[in-house]
Amino acid sequence: MSGRNANGVTISDVAAAAGVSRQTVSNVLNAPARVAPETAERVRQAIEMLGYRPNRAAQNLRERASRCIGLKIAAPIGVSNFLDRFLYALTSAAGAAGYHLLLFAPTAVDEELAVYEDLIRTGTVDGFVLADVSARDRRLPWFAERRIPFVCFGRPWGQENGPYTWVDVDGAYGIEQAVDHLVTRRHQRIAYLGWPEGTGFGDERRKGWLRAMERHDLPADDLIGVCAEGVAVAAEAAERLMRSPTPPTAFVCGSDTHAVGARLAGGLDADGRPRVEVVGFDDSPAATLISPRMSSIRQPLDEVAHRVVGLLKARVQGTDSPPEGVMLRPELVARELRRPTSDP
């Protein structure tokens, strides 16, 4: 008996209204096969009439699961709204799988690992998505040791062979596609502009460029520029390459930010057209800040999110799903379709 609470229609209220027991109502919702059709119909009407919705806390308590996925969100840096887009994709994918995304921010006082542990131990979340895995990330072995379910977005660089589950996008493949594209557009001096050595994904993208250049038998030696992510520094780095006696006619870049810098450094010709063709990485809306819009390599974020959620769900529910790495392919979004101006 109840229903006296503000907004609380309980399963017992429904049971009373339908003239059955609580468990029958529960069965209608969770195991319809066990219930006689006409009974089920009567119960469904009572549910509808009373506007019954099962209490989440009670379910969570009973089922020992929160159906929440934890995600740490850090102070945003940089111009990209990559996180925005990934967050939306992840939230949608989680929703489709019956989960919610629960955000938390690291606090100044607490030890970061303690925050993760707390969320698991209190049952606030069932597992984590790690979207900011760094090289030799100490969270991974720590989580594994405690059997805390998690899935990485991004390969765990330096511990790829560890027993970790991840989803990543093959950046090297994307860059190779970009080089191939530029080659078909008759470019031969194709530079690479990206992060300095040390970031896993950056190194990989640069390797993809080098591989493609060798495959096409093109020179690569004096065509590498590196700098931190930032338009101004990227422009400087690109300018240094442009001062060469045989300057690049195109840039393949580690990020859209690098690409914007390269485009600015290249400048415009007499007709007001960009002197260098660039391909960025991420296809962020920021890429539209320059005109004409540049080409960029798009990561399949919806697919990434979907796979991440699926794998995490399996690891949360499944007793012992084996670690698994999933590699997805990015796609080149080609936007500069005019002929290159020169062909040295």
Next chain:
Amino acid sequence: MSGRNANGVTISDVAAAAGVSRQTVSNVLNAPARVAPETAERVRQAIEMLGYRPNRAAQNLRERASRCIGLKIAAPIGVSNFLDRFLYALTSAAGAAGYHLLLFAPTAVDEELAVYEDLIRTGTVDGFVLADVSARDRRLPWFAERRIPFVCFGRPWGQENGPYTWVDVDGAYGIEQAVDHLVTRRHQRIAYLGWPEGTGFGDERRKGWLRAMERHDLPADDLIGVCAEGVAVAAEAAERLMRSPTPPTAFVCGSDTHAVGARLAGGLDADGRPRVEVVGFDDSPAATLISPRMSSIRQPLDEVAHRVVGLLKARVQGTDSPPEGVMLRPELVARELRRPTSDP
């Protein structure tokens, strides 16, 4: 009895270890004054030793509260990472107040309002933050009718006098500050470039510009440009204004995107310096995409988030806290400190 579960140390386990009853352990955590000091110490040691953390679902069930704040996240559009920054501020503020942020995405099949109702009825969240309040937003009266706690970020335009609680930033004030700033830098033809009539915040910002221009006794008639948010269209709109016989020497803009467009339209003089000075709105990192970096009006996001969470908490807990509107002031971040080139 228990503790047999994988990672579940319960309050009874702690009680047994410390040689007291469950309730005493509960009191140590929730009402320490009721417990004798030496008993409390013993219990605390047991908690520490066993690594006890209270189960969130059990607390939620008993206390009829989830300590979660719901936030709808939509597909990102535009270049700004404003949501990123607000999300981080909101997550931090929520965490400091003992809450978590729970994200959800609207699904294609469900009615939007039904999703909100579901989250409340199931007790998944205690209330909502609405960061995307539109004019005559139908959610507001609907929530109020159902006594669903919520706080808006942004005035509920068109229903400011409704019984709603909100936090907003005084955009008109910020714009006026920008105009004052430009006037002290000897500008006289200061244009406004922003959204077409119809967005509450946009209209308000334009009014702020007009008010400041009148206050300074400056002409304003032919200095208004409107367009959607987008660099290319903004540049076009700004160009139209520049073609006037007496073109503007500065732009005050409704967004950073508009401002980037205005700067591009203005172009550079012989010394490579921007011909027009611009002030954007939001101080997004995208503002750094152009060089020299432009001035912009910064919203106090941390303060906004803090107030939003505080008000929501009061409305969730308090029986009947009266509706309240909080207006905060933005701050002009002035970046172009060189003298303007001309003074017509």
Next chain:
DNA sequence: GGTGGCAATTTGAACGATCAAATCGCCACG
């Protein structure tokens, strides 16, 4: 007509916490 089997349904017992009320021990006071 008694019995076994089966489908449909109900009852009892958890899940882990907190509130309210009851109990305990101890001291002071008349």
Next chain:
DNA sequence: CGTGGCGATTTGATCGTTCAAATTGCCACC
């Protein structure tokens, strides 16, 4: 020496759900 009062602690009940086991009703079969 009995009683009242008070601080410290314990017991019982409850939040709303689901699992496991028990019960009911019905039909078929020997």
